[in-house]
Amino acid sequence: MRICLISATTASIAPIEKAFKEVSPEVEYVHLLDSSLLKQLKEKDKIDEQIKSRFNTLIKLAIDAQCDGVLFTCSAFNDLADFFDEKYTIPIVRSDRGLINELLQYDNVGIISTVKETPPVLISSLKKVRSNQVIKTVVEDGLIHLAEEGDFKQHDEILKSHIHSLAGKVEVIGLSQFSIAHLKKQVQINKPIIDPTQTAVKEIMRRINEST
DSSP states (O other), rough: EEEEEEESSSSGHHHHHHHHHOTTOEEEEEEOOEEEHHHHHHHHHSSOHHHHHHHHHHHHHHHTTTTTEEEEGGGGGGGHHHHHTTTTSSSSOOOOOOHHHHHTTTTTTEEEEESTTTTHHHHHHHHOOTTTTTEEEEEETTTTTHHHHHHHHHHHHHHHHHHHHTTTSSSSEEEEEEGGGGGGGTOOSSEEEEEEHHHHHHHHHHHHHHOO
16 A cells, blocks of 8 residues: 655654554555645635645646555645545545544544644534534644754743643644644643544545545
8 A cells, every 4th residue: 555645844744654653554655745835825825726736736646656545744735635535536635634533522622733724724624513612722823843943842842831721621632733743742631632643544544445
């Protein structure tokens, strides 16, 4: 089985590789990275036809590489995964699909993010299924750049503080991006913390197995 991982930031690559090694070490994965996409999204403040076309090109490359499925690793573009999933025969899976399935089990959820474009996409998907779900978010927009530069000390301390503050207000905390998945093992609270990389690997595997 071969899976293509489409990324818009280098910060998501190591976390998803770690998750595959832990959950499905037998899987072969192929990386396709366009690190300018997130910058373009921030500049335009929307997903336009040019961004959509660039993702379409990446998906075609994945198909040319004979991949059995595609997993988006950047949460800000997840709605595009749903769009392309309906147009191609191989599964195109959003990075937060497994996370969404887990969060839908709770009435009152918390979301942590370092990219402001991520929570609206995630919340929209949750509300489509559970319109009365209470969702609290904490966003440290731009903090992802510290992760991209390898400066996790400051990055992690800020986010761990937010997790502890949010824990008393919700039933569960969802780490909305692959780049912050490692925090699950660094924080001890009396609420579940959902690792988006583990759930993503399980979801793409499920979709591929169902399609064959």
